[in-house]
Each structure stands twice: as C-alpha cells, then as structure tokens.
Amino acid sequence: MSIELPEYYFRVRENGAVVFRVGTENRQRRIEMDEIAVVNVRNGTIKPHGSVTLTDADMAAIKNWIAARQAQLAAREVDDILRTVDHLNLTTQWVQSRATDEQLEAVTDVLLLTMHDLRSVLVRKKAERLTKPGD
Template identity: 70%
Template structure:
C-alpha cells in the first residue's frame, strides 16, 4: 500500500488546502503526514508552515494542484448552473401541473423575486458584453 501513496496530500479547505508531505519511509513503517504549507486558491497565496522553506518541487506540485483545483471548481460551477436550469424547468412543470393553490401561495413571491434578481443581473451582464464587443 505504501508504495502507491502520493508524495503530497492536499486536505481541501474552503478557500484552498493544507498541504502535507507524505512519509512512508520511517522506522515504524507508518504513514506520517507533515504539514508543509497552506494554500489559498482565491488569491494564490502559498504560506509555508513554521520556519519551513518550500523547495522548487514543493512549489511546482502545489502550483499544479492549484491550477487543477481551480479548473475542477469552475467545472462544478457550470454543472451547478446547468442543474439549476433543469430544476427551473421542473419547477415550471410542477407549478403548471401539480402545485396546489396553497403551495403556489407559499412560494410565488420569493420565487418571483429570485427570478427577477437573476434576470436583472443577466440582462445587465449581457448589455455590458455587447457594449464591450462594440455591438
């Protein structure tokens, strides 16, 4: 098992990760994880732990992880948006075919406000893009 472990482990946090170096070559033949840094993918900060100096290899691996993590999070965001559109369509069908008057009364105002807010942002962003592209 130890031979298949990666050299680094990233414990995901809200804005990045805690970075550990994985050590299996110790006298007790145990897996040891030594925290070497904390990274923030939002602002790109890489903070070594304690007085540690990160090697070029450490920084390269961390940089690669940050790039891959950002891509994964962007992909998840887009997937969430596509799921939201599907859910809006399902909500429309529910409102048209199965919702009771009491259920509609319960959700209509909040849903209309959320949809109005979304529409306003989308229209403004679309206009900004058209102006920026000279159309």
C-alpha cells in the same frame, strides 16, 4: 500488494487546502503526513507552516494543484448553474401540474423576486458583452 503513495496530500478547506508531505521512510513503514503549507485557491497565496521552508519541488506541486483545483471549481460552478436550469424547469412543471394553492402562496413571491433579479443581471451582462468595444 504495493501501493505507490503520492508525495503530497491536499486536505481541501473552504478556500483552499492544507498541504502535507507524505512519507513512509521510517522503521515501521507507517504513513507520516507532515503539514508543510496552507494554500488559498482564490488568491493563490501559499503560506509555509511554522518554520517549514518549501522546496522548489514543493512549490511546483502546490502551484500545479492550485491550477488544477481552480479549473475543477470553475467546471463545477458551470455545472451547478446548468443543474439550476434543470431545477427551474422541474419547478415550472411542478407549478403547472401538481402545486396546490397553499404551496404556490408559500413560494410565488420569493420565486418572482429571485427570477426578476436574475433576469435583470443577465440582461445587463448580455448588453455589456454586446456593446463591448473591439468585438
């Protein structure tokens, strides 16, 4: 069975990834991963590792990965918020049907403050969008 390995491997980190060039061009056909760069997804910086000089192909692959990763993270962020909406609905049902007085005492104040803060920000942002010139 023959498996085609990718040319690059991206080890995901908190704000980006460590980039490795993958190779099997040795006598033992072992997988070798040479670190070539560190990338930051938030600001798009690409820092070569040590004395490595990145080729045009390296840069193109890294930039493509950054763009794909940014799109993936943006989609996840929206999905996380939609899950939060579901969780708020489940919380409402829990409060309505099963929560004890002691449980409500433990969560009511923090939930009310959090929801007040969220509502204030959402209303302000909505007003900004509605009053934005040119729309």
